[in-house]
Amino acid sequence: METTSPSPSSNTVATARRSDRGHLWRSRWAAIGAAAAVTIGAGGFIGLANAASSVPSDIVSITPVRVLDTRDAANLGLSGPFVSATGQDLKVTGVIPTAGGAQQVVPDGATSVLLNVTSVGSTAGGFISVRPADAPGAPSTSNLNFTAGSTTPNAVTVQIPTAGPDAGKIEITYSAQGVAGPTTEVLVDVVGYTTAAPTPPPRALFAVVDQNGSVSRSTPGAVTSSELLAGVPDGRYAVTFDRDISACAYQATVGRPGVNVGPQSGIALVANWTESPTDSVIVFVKDLAGAGVERGFHLTVTC
Template sequence: MTKIEHRSRWAAIGAAVAVTLGAGGGFGLANAVQDSGERSTYVPISPCRLIDTRASNQVGPRSSALGPNETYTIEARGQQGQCTAADLPDDANALVLNVTALGATSQTFLTFWPAGDQPEAASLNPSPGAPPIPNAVTTQLDDDGNFRVFNERGSVNVVIDVSGYYADHNHDDRYPLKTDVYTKSEVYTRAESDARYYDRATVNGLIAIGALESGTISVPAQEFRHRVSGAGWQMQGGAIYVPSGEPNAVLEAPVLLPEGTNLGQLRASILDDVSGKDLHVELVRYADDGTRTILALAASVATGGFAFDEWISKSLIDEQVDNDAYTYVIEASPRLTTNSAVTTWPDFSMQLLKVEIQYAD
């Protein structure tokens, strides 16, 4: 039998606050005193790749860069790219994306929008020779479940990951009606209700963590290179590893983080089928004088069987991004389990698929 709860202490937190998307695309907070009715509610998902236009890494229907003054329409409902129908349901009306621009041949800008007149706003500003430029983009979908991306000049490849969607939801259904009548056995007592919820300190911690999940930078294996000049590395099924016989291996990828944001957690998708060695993935900050500071570590342990597992840094990253003062790099290296010394890469038995960094505006 389902019981109805007294809304005491922190019980109302989840119901009273919900992220909403207005008709014009703006964001706000829906709370218990606002008018009821249909409003869009955010639904987070495990990030999936919708589009990669690079010919060597194609995901989705396109395998060529966007050209000058080109508008490209992208289908965004149902099974698309590496996203399943559950990731992109039929009732989705907007998507939260992580977009990376690569290989721009000219200074340009990219604009994302659902349909109609193109807005006079830039979502990304790629330039030639720049490192991969990621950005969090939220775009509504048209009636057919599509959105559009415009490239102004030159050619540029785009990689688009989906981290969540918005769908209409009637907020009236969160509460019982005044006319509803319940027996005593159908209603939780105050003590029973309080026992089912976190105390204040735990709630505050969860709110802080939740706030840090407002955006994700995804760095795929294709962006990593061997630190030693001339040393070899190998791609296999979208993952990277260092073949046997190469020197002690550190794979690295520079990452441009959104300026002024607060960093959350480091996540790495790793295959580790080797005992005695772990794969350490570190987010490292370099100062102009060469000072190296490790901000976060996600390390694997041998799990047995060739399956990728996600490893997460054990603590939140206490860092506000300052790209003027520092350079940020992701470094991956095999370490001895006994003393964490960098060692030789155990060939394809240890592979790195992707790394993600959470941040909050």
């Protein structure tokens, strides 16, 4: 029977930022893959393995901790050796056995774990696949490939299920190119983990509106404006954004010096009322005597 070893692939995208807390550093990842593994082979090849998008996450690096060693007489983490092609689930969150005793290495609720995975003394060449424990079907990607008897390490980043019976677990599978029976010892060290990123700070939207109701400048995106009653200079304008702003805060000020003709003083009031859609606000522009007037204004919406 002809078989082939899966090849690495990914669409993981990351941008990094460092903290000032000693050896801990954090980095914003736009998407951590379902089994996103950085693959650095013996020939210097660099690739990424089997990714599906996840929530934006922050990375926390830690001093490496061994959580699996099938050579250990006590079978640290899981019983060994691994047999082709039978997968085993390894719990990596909460309090778990480690080479230094039971401890919490990765907190419950972590979104993924960063590992160093090593194959030792395999009786046949093949590959190891590491993926979330709730992944369906047989593995379709490899995280490290090796020949018989070799010692082969590789860096692996894999998403962790956060709910259900597989919460906090990853699945490890050794396959000798699909042949049942061969074995290999497996070592796993945790070098970091990711947690869900905090909610980004509020974003300010803005629109600069001319006295005739047209938008001259605005936040990128679809922003439109018009006088509420065309041809009636009563100082009422409707401004519409490309999203729901009904739960946002609003502020408007009168005037566009150097552009509008006429006085730049006045009062601008902004409201979201029952007659306006959830993506719009009404701006009331008045002179200092309280009468509605046509004047340009700046509108800021903070969500």
